[in-house]
Amino acid sequence: MKLYTSPGACSLADHIALQWTGAPYEAQIVSRDERKQDWYRALNPAGAVPVLTEGDWVLTQNSAILNYIVDKFPEAKLGGDGTPESRAEVNRWLAFLNADVHPTFHALFGTEAYLGPEAEAKAKEQAKRALHGYFKRADAQLAGKDWLTGSRSVADPYLFVVTQWAKKTGVDLAGMDNLAAFDAHMAADPGVQAALKAEGLL
Numbered sequence: 783m784k785l786y787t788s789p790g791a792c793s794l795a796d797h798i799a800l801q802w803t804g805a806p807y808e809a810q811i812v813s814r815d816e817r818k819q820d821w822y823r824a825l826n827p828a829g830a831v832p833v834l835t836e837g838d839w840v841l842t843q844n845s846a847i848l849n850y851i852v853d854k855f856p857e858a859k860l861g862g863d864g865t866p867e868s869r870a871e872v873n874r875w876l877a878f879l880n881a882d883v884h885p886t887f888h889a890l891f892g893t894e895a896y897l898g899p900e901a902e903a904k905a906k907e908q909a910k911r912a913l914h915g916y917f918k919r920a921d922a923q924l925a926g927k928d929w930l931t932g933s934r935s936v937a938d939p940y941l942f943v944v945t946q947w948a949k950k951t952g953v954d955l956a957g958m959d960n961l962a963a964f965d966a967h968m969a970a971d972p973g974v975q976a977a978l979k980a981e982g983l984l
């Protein structure tokens with residue numbers, strides 16, 4: 783199994799999840815330039831990470847890859863506590879992270895520069911406001927918990943990744959003490975540290 787990842791991108795979530803499984807895998811770091819090349823576009827026409835391959839089989843889309851890791855390595859228990867309800871909770875938070883939180887960062891990563899400086903600044907401001915609300919929801923969910931859904935799951939590394947983006951882009955996380963505690967214990971986790979090291983981030 784091989785994961786294509788770029789340093790600190792959403793694919794870091796898959797990288798951490800693979801570390802947590804304890805199973806053998808290969809991680810290939812791909813640069814922005816490499817993602818534009820034909821060989822990479824053949825794997826993912828979108829030119830995006832993550833991509834996961836198993837022999838000739840190619841899987842894209844972060845939530846699909848994270849769910850595949852859950853199903854492929856059931857002994858790692860990264861998809862809830864075994865009940866359909868807890869699995870649904872993991873998927874609820876994955877959807878929140880992948881469909882709500884992640885795309886809201888686009889404005890902060892400069893994808894709206896085509897709008898011109900004034901509209902872009904407004905888009906950034908609006909994105910920061912929306913993200914503040916999203917992170918407050920995650921902070922409330924983490925009250926009294928070490929992990930988003932109570933037990934360690936594939937949603938946790940995704941939250942960790944977007945929290946790093948929030949810190950870098952100046953999203954207001956003040957007073958979100960549960961999120962800060964989560965961020966600190968994730969940063970101290972050996973699997974997280976191994977993935978960060980492999981991506982040249984530690």
Ligand SMILES: N[C@@H](CCC(=O)N[C@@H](CS)C(=O)NCC(=O)O)C(=O)O
Nearest residue numbers: 791792793829830831832843844845
């Ligand atoms: N819907 C895709 C989005 C993936 C995505 O946004 N990947 C970013 C990194 S976090 C990327 O590779 N962007 C480069 C690009 O799209 O050219 C998924 O969930 O996997």
